[in-house]
Amino acid sequence: MKINVNEWGIVPGRRKDTSFRLRDLLDFCRMEEETELIFERGEYHFFPDYAAEKLLYISNHDEDTIKRIAFDLSGCNNLTIRGNGAMFLFHTDILPFYCHECRHIHIEGIQMDYERPSYSEAVIAHAEPGLLELSVDRVKYPFFVKHKRLYFTGENFCHELQFWLEMDGEKGEPIAEDPDFFFNLPDGGAAAEWKETKEGAEIRLVGEGNRFSRASREGNRLILRHHPRNYPGFYVTDSVDIVCKDIELYHSEGMAFIAQYTENIELERFNITFNPKKRRAFTAAADGFHFVCCSGLIHIKDCLAENQLDDPLNIHGIYFRIREILGKGEYLAELVHHQQKGVKPGKPGDVISLVDKRTMLEKGKSMLAEYRILNKDFCVIKLEDEIQGLVPGDVFENRSCSPDLCVEGCTFRNNRARGLLLTTAGKVIVKNNYFHVPGAALLISGDCREWFESGASGSVIVENNIFDKCAYVTNWGKAPIQVSPETEEFADKKRVHDRLEIRNNKFICTDSRLIWAQNIDTIVFEGNQVILEEGYPEREGESFYTSYVNHFIDKND
Amino acid sequence: MKINVNEWGIVPGRRKDTSFRLRDLLDFCRMEEETELIFERGEYHFFPDYAAEKLLYISNHDEDTIKRIAFDLSGCNNLTIRGNGAMFLFHTDILPFYCHECRHIHIEGIQMDYERPSYSEAVIAHAEPGLLELSVDRVKYPFFVKHKRLYFTGENFCHELQFWLEMDGEKGEPIAEDPDFFFNLPDGGAAAEWKETKEGAEIRLVGEGNRFSRASREGNRLILRHHPRNYPGFYVTDSVDIVCKDIELYHSEGMAFIAQYTENIELERFNITFNPKKRRAFTAAADGFHFVCCSGLIHIKDCLAENQLDDPLNIHGIYFRIREILGKGEYLAELVHHQQKGVKPGKPGDVISLVDKRTMLEKGKSMLAEYRILNKDFCVIKLEDEIQGLVPGDVFENRSCSPDLCVEGCTFRNNRARGLLLTTAGKVIVKNNYFHVPGAALLISGDCREWFESGASGSVIVENNIFDKCAYVTNWGKAPIQVSPETEEFADKKRVHDRLEIRNNKFICTDSRLIWAQNIDTIVFEGNQVILEEGYPEREGESFYTSYVNHFIDKND
Structure with a gap:
């Protein structure tokens, strides 16, 4: 069913009741099998005053508190929102889009900004x-x-x-x-x-x-940066098939888009960019696209992420730390990083990988039988099997939630920190993108000491990209491409990450550094073009630094 | 059924798992018809680590956030906790006792303190x-x-x-x-x-x-005072018949005891006092006993409240402010004071009194038909009848939640601010108490401009008390007994409060002031003894200041 939202009193203009009317409309959509909401062009205002309010534990954000929500799509299925280029102006503090337990959501053709940004x-x-x-x-x-x-x-x-x-x-x-x-x-x-x-x-x-x-x-x-990182532009949890197309996001009070435990996400022409009518130095207040414990395929196509206040893309799981072994296969576990609190460990039937805290290598795996959340810090999990040799301090991650990722045709530039942070066991393809970021353009890391972002990556293919003068801020990167899981110890042969193929890319550099890699099994470097230019302080470092890399195959030689 | 808690592994000692074991025990109690939990004497520690966590909107406290809870008695009926003088030591931040939707709770014989207090x-x-x-x-x-x-x-x-x-x-x-x-x-x-x-x-x-x-x-x-006022000692909501006896509360991170929408509360020998083993200058971090929108009888007997950081007792409702008139008897209403957010307006069938914002006099009353909470700031209420003459800015209060109050045999001394704050339409008796407080010992106020604490009081009888050098800090009181609803305008004859009888009390004073009263129908002053002593700066003021008082009956003359 198609609905012109103006039939529900949702019309352009600076009106306090738009958030209120939207609640009733979305309550209606929740009961329908399929709906398409059509906005006419214009400027819509969303105030927090009469908006929905929910307690949210948003991963990688500050605060686990109640949040006002403009578009609370929770429980909606087969819902399309067509903006026709409408401008949605949000008023602090409010979460623009929240999808929880949704299937087949399609959001298209909107511009998003805040009347008074959070920075x-x-x-x-x-x-x-x-x-x-x-x-x-x-x-x-x-x-x-x-x-x-x-x-x-x-x-x-x-x-x-x-x-x-x-x-x-x-x-x-x-x-x-x-x-x-x-x-x-x-x-x-x-x-x-x-x-x-x-x-x-x-x-x-x-x-x-x-x-x-x-x-x-x-x-x-x-x-x-005087505001907490607390309201992303889009927050998606426990959902399936989420598509966002032709989005111009000019500001968000946190990340532009973050999803947890969601299967299949497609972002196409989702631009994190400047409002042409404003002349701000910043766009989103934190990362661009962030995926925590997702699954299926994450497809990022023809997007632009510029001048946001953190990495344009980060895909990872979470290492839960074992605090106590309660019985056979039963563990009291802890979420350690303050921005990961309240995230669940998965669902019964998921494959759990138990990991040595010193080497970050797998000690064993089993199926999640059941779990009990004690509070935002602690949970008790029960596995199908007992895993030998576990000690308190070891960690585990959910391996069923390791999506494939394809990033293509995108531009990443001028943001704070790094480029793509790739820690997923799924297949990763990064192709035809342009990078000009101050830190490492690609970072494959993971740790169980500070950030607790898991896990061991599988196959990462990087081809036909341009890396244009990246890693010029040394705090944020050792080289344009960096592999650096933070382990205390190294095994004899087994490595944390598996395989990275770097083919037919163009590296425009202002110093020798190309790759800094540690604790990965195989790197293939083939058909890449390296151009030396000026314009940034020359940083020290070799072209290829490798340590605990089993196979480094340089076919450019 | 009687349960020795040590059978559930709850034993004295500095153990992190006590809060965890207590959860299981209370889950069991929730399923039983009647239980008695018996603690042996000793020092029990309650850490927040594995404790229950709930989102709470606690009236008159800071923050509407998730809180850890040691004794979450929610949903328990006919539950007795017998402490036998055990010491319960809490570790910040944690809420010691929470009762929601409980019937017949009896807590007796415990000492409560925090290992490291919040101040x-x-x-x-x-x-x-x-x-x-x-x-x-x-x-x-x-x-x-x-x-x-x-x-x-x-x-x-x-x-x-x-x-x-x-x-x-x-x-x-x-x-x-x-x-x-x-x-x-x-x-x-x-x-x-x-x-x-x-x-x-x-x-x-x-x-x-x-x-x-x-x-x-x-x-x-x-x-x-470096800590927010966010965790009371006891928090009771939507419950019936709550009894606390022989409680020694040495510290709480907020008020000692606060109840909302609860019927019949009895506090006997509930002492807010010093831990004899410590030599602190303070006890509770905020008020002593606080009752918001309660009903039935509140009985406070033989209690001591000393050196807590705010008034020993406050009984009031809440004025909701009308933001918009949506239809016949339908109003968009706002909770204004930041510490009252998230409190509901009552239940269908409750009597709602609609009040003129300028005079605080009733414009009409009706029954609450239904309500919808939009978020912690706003709700929509629908009344059975349309009330004429209401305008945005007028306020309403729930008159069904106006309990009777009896305070007897208590000692109130050395705290911050005032003594008893009495704004309830129920019958109030204050007898045989001793007061030495720096502000007004009795304050009958209410306002719809700043605190939004309602409402119009009925009959207040004050007899056989000792008021020992009260109101020596002028910011906190104009006289030992003060009546001062904060209205913008006064009606010709109708008064906000009804009747105050002050009989056979002893006033020990360091200046002339006895009563400062405004906007009350009748005051009777009879058989009281006044003794003049020294020891505090002499404050200016008449013995009896009255303004807009219809009848002042001084039988001492």
Whole structure:
């Protein structure tokens, strides 16, 4: 059934009741077998006031709290939303799209932005090693200084600023030296004092030996990160067949798109980019596309992700840490990283891989028989079989939730941090993409010490991509392509990751570094073109650094 | 059925699994018709690690978030917990007792404390108008100074200190002048800088004209309030017949006891007092006993509430504010005060009183037909009848939830703020109690501008109490007995509150003030004894200030 949403009173304009009317419409859709919602072109406003509210544990985001939701599609099946290029303007704090236990959702043809984004920005008007004068647009980014602290206010928020990302004023990308700057945090950062000025605000470092980045200079733009990472643009859980096409996402208060335990996702022409009517330095407040414990095929096609505040793509599972062995095949387990709390271990019947905490190699596998969530930190799992040799501190991951991934025809540029983070046992193909990212363009890592993002990757094929001056910020990458599972120990022959084939790519570099790889069985490097250019500080490193790599096959030789 | 909890593995000692085992035991109790849980004497520890977790909207507390719970009695009926004087030691953050939809709960004979309380304390070692040197016990109250800010740490917390309450070092009660001190807050307070010292920490005021309280002096103790008010000792909702007897509560992270929408509560020898083994300046972190939208009889007998951080007793409803009139008898309504979010308006069949926002007088009443909670801020209610003359901004309260109250044989002393806050339409009797509180000992108020605590009181009888030097801090009270609904306008004859009889009490005063009353129909003052003593600054004011009081009957004359 086709529904023009204006029949439900959902019309363009700055109306507080749009979120309210949308609730009734979606309640109706939940009861229908198949619906298509059609928006006419125009600017729609979604306020949190009368919106749905749910307690959400969103992986890789801050806070496990109640969230307001504009489009709560939970329980909808065979639902299409056709935006016809409509602009959806959200008002903080609100989650634009939430899909839980949905099948066949198709969202197409929308632009998304926030009236007052969750971050602010400033231009450096004057720079000294210990003093920056900032120019701030007070209308777009209202702020005040109180007790030498700087606070930004917005729709329903007031937050102290304690870190920023500095962007090169000309290149529109993170500066090459220490682009992240932290201050006045309880656990570190520089000591700083603020003063309000006519043009904006002035920050002076008062601690001994502190200075701003050596690359800080007049004209650079600061992305002021004063808001928690708490509301992604799309949050999808326990769903099947989700398609988003022709999406222009100009801002989100967290990642642009994150899915957990979802099978088959297709993102086509999903652009994380600038609102042409605004001139912001940033787009999404965190990662671009993020997939946790998904399955089936993740297909990312012809997308653009630029200037978002973290990696454009990350696909991983979660390592649960065993706290106690309760009985035969029964374990008390812990979610360790604070942004992974409340995520379930899977469903009965899933294959669980038990992993040695020192080597990150499998000690055994079994089927999940049942589990009990105790709270957001702890759960008890029962496996079909007893696995020998497990000790508290060992970890496990859900191997049934290791999707295939195809990333093709995309552009990734000017964001904070790295490019694609690839830790899935499924088949991975990365082809025909363009990368200009400050960290490693491809990172195959995983660890059970800090992030607890699993797991062991299978076959990764990388072909016909352009890697254009990547890894120029050393904190974020050792080379354009990096393989670095963080293990304490190495086995004699067995490696954490399996196989990486790099064929027919073009590497435009400003130094020798191409590949930094550790603890992978096989790397094939064939038919790639390497071009040396200038424009960034030359970083130290070999073309091919390999350590605990069983087979390195360089067919360019 | 009687159960010795040690049969379920619940035994004294510092064990992480006690909360876990308790969950299983309480799951069992939920299925039984009647159970009695017997604890042997000893020290039991309740850690949050494996405890139950629920999303709670606790009235008059900060934060509407998930909370860990030690004794989650939800759904239990005819349950008795016999402590036999056992000590229950809780570890932050955890809610000790939660009763939801319970009938006939009896809890008896326990001591309750926290291993590391949610507040800290310091002794003033040296005082100047703009500088205080504080001595802090670092073992009990670990802290650090970073970037001139002072942070306290505890079990699972790290919070910046931004306000305190100063206690007279000799009297052990709030000092007489400005005992609350606020600093470095985004919305105000003094500007202050911290420095770590050998003995503790030093705070220097750096803003112009700021100074500490004129009563600040060496030897006074500061109660350092660095933790949100988020976990009461007991939280009871939608229950019937709750009895707590012989409870020694030494600390709670919020109020000692709060109930919402509960019928019949009896607290006997429920003492909010000092742990004899510790020498803290504080007990509960907020109010003593607090009742929101309860019904039946609230009976408080032979209790002691001392040195808690807010009023010993408060009984009130909630004014919901009408945001929009949607149809005949249908209203979009808002919970306004940030600590009342998420509270429901009642149940179908309850009597709703619609109240003029300017005069706080009833415009009409009707029965609640149905309601829909939109989110923690908003709900839609539908009444049986249309009420004429309502306008957005008017408010309503649930009159079916106006319990009777009897407070007898209690001692209330040395806490922050006021004594008993009495706004219920039920019959109220306050007899044979002793009061030594810094604010008004009895306050009959209510407002629909700031706190939104309702409502119009009925008959209040106050007899045979001792009011010993109350209302010595003027911010907290105009007189020992104060009636002051906060209305914008006054009607010709109709008054907000009905009748207050004050008979045969003893008032020990350090100035003339006895009663400050506004907007009540009748006050009877008979057979009371007034004794004048010294020891506190003499505050200005008449013995009987009355304004918009229809009948003031002084039979002492």
